[in-house]
Amino acid sequence: MGEDREAQAHLTSERVPAPLDGPGVGVSDPRDLVLGYLDWYRDALLRKISGLSDAQLRTPVQPLGWSPLGLVRHLGWVERRWMRWGFAAEEVLAYPAGGDEEEWRVADGEKSADVMGVYLEEVRQARALAEHADLGEVARVGGRFATLEQAPSLGRILFHLLQEYARHVGQLDVARELIDGVTGE
Numbered sequence: 001m002g003e004d005r006e007a008q009a010h011l012t013s014e015r016v017p018a019p020l021d022g023p024g025v026g027v028s029d030p031r032d033l034v035l036g037y038l039d040w041y042r043d044a045l046l047r048k049i050s051g052l053s054d055a056q057l058r059t060p061v062q063p064l065g066w067s068p069l070g071l072v073r074h075l076g077w078v079e080r081r082w083m084r085w086g087f088a089a090e091e092v093l094a095y096p097a098g099g100d101e102e103e104w105r106v107a108d109g110e111k112s113a114d115v116m117g118v119y120l121e122e123v124r125q126a127r128a129l130a131e132h133a134d135l136g137e138v139a140r141v142g143g144r145f146a147t148l149e150q151a152p153s154l155g156r157i158l159f160h161l162l163q164e165y166a167r168h169v170g171q172l173d174v175a176r177e178l179i180d181g182v183t184g185e
Helices: 002-014 032-049 056-057 068-087 099-104 111-133 154-182
Strands: none
Touching: 032 111, 032 154, 056 068, 056 099, 056 111, 068 099, 068 111, 068 154, 111 154
């Protein structure tokens, strides 16, 4: 029986928990948690495409049918639709002319740096809109939402963005593994 305890103690002492993703363990404010996790996923997106060549960024991954850069483009549109057009009711183009298919497509002559720049600008603007707003603040009417009854709170919008990122960054894990075998957080 003493040997079992000794073996168990040895096993548990070798297990070191991985650091938590997202904001630090001391963060408990709901606003800080949502914004912290959203930023963690935005950063995870960039980590997961880091090290890919331009060709790897642009080539659709089979059987998924989209490229990593196409996913970045899509998430830029998502940021724009939910924060600028949705929360702030800005008069911005919410969807590309070609619809959903165009939203994921990167044209042959289009520079990868330009796609990344547009994405990073949408993130910057989304962060600026959320910076001083309360989670309970309701989206303005006139952009995405025609009436106050349709308009969600900033908290609801941020949760939607968070789930979009969690899903798509998980899909990017699969794409990256198919591209070059790289896995991980």
